[in-house]
Amino acid sequence: MRTVYLNGEYLPENEAQVSIFDRGFLMADGVYEVTSVLDGKLIDFDGHAKRLERSLNELGMQKPDAFDDLLDIHRELVRVNEINEGMIYLQITRGAPNDRDFVYPDPETTKPTLVLFTQNKPGLADSPVAKTGIKVISIEDQRWARRDIKTVQLLYPSMAKMAAKAAGKDDAWMIEDGKVTEGSSNNAYIVKGNTIITRHLGNEILHGITRAAVLRFAREAQMQVEERGFTIDEAKEADEAFITSASTFVMPVVEIDDHTIGTGTPGPISARLREIYLEESRKAAI
């Protein structure tokens, strides 16, 4: 049984409950972050904390009182749940007012809800899937317009994941106005020669913490980086493809819409970036 954190308390997971009036439950009025753990340490914690703060600001949501203790809370959860490899999920909602209303509650009387829990994933870094790669389908992007804010409005990404599963594949790349935005819960990349192509930042995609780190490492390793939209047809003709996210790091993509990418096995640039990312992240973990 996991120990989770909820509004100042460490609780057994089956006792962690929120009010039915919580705006996270009634109105998807919440934001989240997922931070990976390797060797019992946090990967890119500062990046996730900064993005969390930005999400709160964009939605005019107040910080929970414990905001400055988030590092300690993460570490305590890692400790008590004995996580060596895995993830810490964190969610903040606008809290639970006395009744349902589209109007935001008074922040003086309704405090944000803060919840964190661990997901134990032994073997996360040494995933066998990274050695064979994943297969993706393409699907129309039907999400709301502000995907740069990491909200809990995850119904469509969940539907996209189910569509991939129904097709016997692993994930879905979403398409808007003819160009790939991103995967269901990850940023999407293709490789042509020595050039890595991934969509430019904007409201259309999440500003991935892992994305920023991987692009930095790629540039340091003398790879070319082009931040621009690309079509599924361009992706199908690419030499390599991959995704990045906090929990998959760099994960090769070997098939897009039944079309084999490159040799059908993870390409050298994807594999190298995964290696560099894991190595550098372990070094910088706190």
Add this chain to the structure above:
Amino acid sequence: MRTVYLNGEYLPENEAQVSIFDRGFLMADGVYEVTSVLDGKLIDFDGHAKRLERSLNELGMQKPDAFDDLLDIHRELVRVNEINEGMIYLQITRGAPNDRDFVYPDPETTKPTLVLFTQNKPGLADSPVAKTGIKVISIEDQRWARRDIKTVQLLYPSMAKMAAKAAGKDDAWMIEDGKVTEGSSNNAYIVKGNTIITRHLGNEILHGITRAAVLRFAREAQMQVEERGFTIDEAKEADEAFITSASTFVMPVVEIDDHTIGTGTPGPISARLREIYLEESRKAAI
């Protein structure tokens, strides 16, 4: 203190809690309905139950065991909370699995969450606001693409409502590709002469239960109805404007983006439709 319903139990509202793993809380994976109560009876209950079933089907979400008892549960909540005028809010989520995952949980082991609560609103039908009308702003529609499914992804409508409030107005009409889709939680209409114009049904708007009834009453009263998109400029030049929803019935709009509609007071068609809707709904209430 209200008595609410949660998964088979009638509870004091402050004891009604859901797991932090509920997919309604973590992923906005839930649908809802709001049914009005007049004279202690339910308005359009069958329409709401049918739309709820459609929402569940569209999302591949199973019905809760108590689905066939929903009328009884509504009536019991009306009785114990002594509601004469008000609303019953109902929400179904895909339930609380053991952990967070984009993949839907196994419906054999994870049962849907069903919650209902009352909102007591004495004077709901005789609202003074209906006599003066409301003022709206226009705002870009940034919601997801499937607004015909009544999901709890209400963050943007909530933001729209706050934008209206910040401008000193009552609500926001959302614009997509130059045409009005709907209000933050209501369908939008304009009137020109004897013709009522409201957006045609599609994935872009909620298929309002009140909308269907009001259009039926309008046709029965020999008014013309045009179901098509309209621009904000066309709306500003209209003779009348109004909104419909389960909880506002027919509510006149007297200002759009600081532009006075008609005489700046509720127009005769809006007022007449409100009167007919309330009269017919009270007769058909169960």
